[in-house]
Amino acid sequence: MKPPPFEYHAPRSVAEAMEVLAAAGPEGKVLAGGQSLIPLLNMRLAAPGHLVDVNRLTGLDTVEVEPGGVRVGALARHARVERSAGAAAAQPLLRQALRLVAHPVIRNRGTVVGSLVHADPAAELPAVLALLGGSVRLARPGAVRDVPAAGFFTGPLESAAEPGELALSAFFPALGPRCGTAFHEVARRHGDYALAGVAALVRLDDGLRVTTARAVCVSAGPVPVVVDVTGHACADGWAAAARDVAKRVEPEDDIHASAAYRRHLTGVLAERALREAAASAAGDVGTRR
Amino acid sequence: MTTRLFGEPVPRREDPRLLTGRGRYLDDLGAGALEAAFVRSPHAHARILDIDVSAAIEVEGLVAIYTWEDLPEEVGAPLPLLIPHPALTHGRTARPLARDVVRHVGEPVVMVVARDRYLAEDACALIRVDYEPAEAVVGVETATRSARLVHDDVPGNVGAHLVQEVPSAAGLGAREAIDAAPHTLSFRLDIERSASMPLEGRGVYARWDADDRSLRIYSSTQTSTSVRMAVAARLGLPLTKVEVIAPDVGGGFGVKIVHPWPEEVLVPWAAMLLGREVKWTEDRREHFVSSAHERAQVQHVRVGFDDAGRVLGLDVTILHDHGAYTPYGIIVPIITATQLPGPYRIGAYRVEFSSVYTNTVQVTPYRGAGRPQAAFCMERTMDRIAAHLGLDRTAVREANFIQPDEFPYDQGLTFQDGRPLIYDSGDYPESLRMLKELIGWDSFGELRARAAAEGRRLGIGLGCYVEGTGVGPYEGGHVQITSDGRVHVSTGLTSQGQGHETAFAQIAAAELGVPLERVSVVTGDTRRFGYAVGTFASRAAVMSGNAIALACRRVREKALRIAADALEADPGDLEIVDGEVRVAGTPGVAVPLATVAVLANPLRYAFDAEAARATQFAGTPSPDRPPVAEGEEPGLEGRDYYSPVRSTFASGMHAAIVETDPLTAEIRVLRYAVVHDCGNLVNPMIVEGQIHGGVAQGVGGALYERMVYDEHGQLLNASFMDFLMPYVTEVPRIETAHLRTPSPLNPLGIKGAGEAGVIPVSAVIASAVEDAEGIRIDRMPISPSELFDLRRAAG
CATH class of the missing domain: 3.30.390.50 (CO dehydrogenase flavoprotein, C-terminal domain)
Incomplete structure (x- = not known):
């Protein structure tokens, strides 16, 4: 249970991360919380040639309450979103769902956006994004796009994120009145x-x-x-x-x-x-x- | 004060070290060692046609690749069948690496040694093994019916067949007694596979000293002494040139008593051959498919009984799934067969088992070792009788109990140690009385009614068992008091977290009259103690505990003899309190044990103040006598062994209240009560911890754990994601009460406690779910999905 060989990248900026990912193409895989990817690597069920560790990027560990909803950055851990009073007030389903995600130790490390991109149909967060009609923001050098939930989940463990794209954030619409x-x-x-x-x-x-x-x-x-x-x-x-x-x-x-x-x-x-x-x-x- | 240490709930001395990450487990050792990994069979049954290692040879950091053909004859031979038995007519064991046929997924085929484990696994991934797959034999009933054979030379896949029969007092056989009984029932029971699943897997680390031609092996084992003998024999080394040490071991639960494992032979062999340190640490996937499982049985029961529910005849036929090999003989089904009668006087008993080969991981003892299956069978039978007669389930048990005045009670069977199965002591009616009080058996009806009024569904169940513990043949203890007053205790058996550092120290401190802090304990290190059996079968406290007590008594006697000389007193007037030998009733006339230790050694270089001070007590040695008198030895130390005539029988009774969700079919254990009798308690806190851990594993076996094999022999849930062990959130709070019927067989009056908690849990939960649902429960474990199916089938 040791991963196969891969090239490890630890970019210092979003721009650098996007460049590395673009160069890696289908061989690139983003490492954020690693709660799904690391076991897949260790069991040799995944063998990406390039692992792009985004944990050193700054400015992505954000939970921003906007007028229309909550925007969660790519490095915001489950636990942080779960504990955010602003997020819970704007969209209570986030906290309701996150309490059901695995265990505290996993929530301390795993990221909300990582869970969405992993697109496990058994996971809570993809369901939440789908129910609320949220979206995921994907970026590649020179291009940023928001993909609505309805088009984001394309199959078991398959999402609309394409090789070379980095998921920057996800947006969960706020709860309306009544x-x-x-x-x-x-x-x-x-x-x-x-x-x-x-x-x-x-x-x-x-x-x-x-x-x-x-x-x-x-x-x-x-x-x-x-x-x-x-x-x-x-x-x-x-x-x-x-x-x-x-x-x-x-x-x-x-x-x-x-x-x-x-x-x-x-x-x-x-x-x-x-x-x-x-x-x-x-x-x-x-x-x- | 010190003499009260025996029986006190002393906090475990090893816990601060183990709980703060300072444990020293196998993988913490050998940081610079080469590491091994294995190519293991992906097929349940196949012939090996060719092994191509050419691509793997290119891996940078690769050191060696070994297949069976590379092994010397003694290394490549089938591993020992540790416990042969006349009924095991077709015992079979695996070779350390498969020669031509693989018989289960996970069987080792190629060993790779590389600079680290990552590179070793990279090389494994590049090795191509061509297999010719054969059809797999999965499931005991398939095995007995199928024309396919796991071993070509084992007809019908039956490795062993054994019948034991105890006629009634009137001389009737069980079948006659059942036919003549007023009531009869017959039914079938199923128990699925589970496994020991220690947190730390297996592991071996070997160091060869080429100059000294000696081998040191660290193994995560339950028996370092036997690993030593096995490896010395396989590798052709003198026993004195092999040391085996069990470092901190993160749980065993039975799987680590099997020895030698293939890796325990191969890793030291490679270390010798390469002249380099080599280590192998088992990963979880390997543990699932390459170590051992247990539990799976199909039982056919026929029972005859009278109007009071007294069992007049019991006839049980067991199909036992042994997996692909039988390295540990047929201990598991023998234990099921012989422990099945539990605390009951059975009119006439017949038990027959067939131990069957399948293309699955081999079956060897896992905590409980065949007893959970036995208790499931007997206790389900008791519940069936109660339901048939409309009697309370506890009344039927009472009607069948062996009474306190009937001990020693001979069940007429031959136990796992080949000796008569004779219960030494117990009080089963009192145990049941205590259990009913603890769980509130008689008032449960009101609780159930109140819950029902809220739309909730509750049930109560119970289960009883008797457990043979402390099997021989022996353990030893060595105790040395050094001139600094410290007491060094060693015993050969190993520790896997049981708290031996505490319990054995309590025994020694109490026997010697010294403070606990002065006592240190070493286990499982062949450098300190060479003769031992191992830690399994709930035997460590009984065997080594008594051996250490006996060794302490020798040391104590010598200390009193020497002190009597020094103090010019009669040894009979002396006592040892707080590490000082005193003349009882004469304050101030005393000599510390440290000084006694100096006096015990006529060599008196004044290395330390104690030695210098001792000379004033030395007196003038007689010039005509040797300094070490005939029959004496220098030093204040003693060694002794405890070897029991037969096992001592602990017992227990458990009860649970469960809630089943009327809509979701979820099963929740609301209360769990245990009355436990292991004779005198060395440390009640440790005993309770053992019970808690056992019940937790029992809950796993009852509600969560199973090994899901498909028809091709693939294990579908070989990870902790899909093999569901209970988390702490799934384990109920456990309420315990102790009954004490000391064993008359050993000096300390103790019985084993290590396996107790796990034994009746499946029976108890089945009883309670059945009570809640009014649906018969015949197979365990049970999941909510299965309860949902049972409800639908019941309409």
């Missing part, structure tokens, strides 16, 4: 990747009627699965909405759980998450589990 969020999951052990997990976003009008109800499911398919259940929620209530969510996922059997159980769990968790999000939107915080 909106609520919740994240529920079931894992085999505390901190494990969830067997099933559902985050929900509910928006109400002034008469407390549901105007938007969306859920996103983790471990439910090749990419985070966003389901709009606004119609169901209005017509038949949360239980029916949750049943709809459960129907829309495509879980698979694995050594930890059957697909049928994951689908069942998704339904149970969707109802919990939607109800809690709605209660939160209505200003009733007493119903949190």
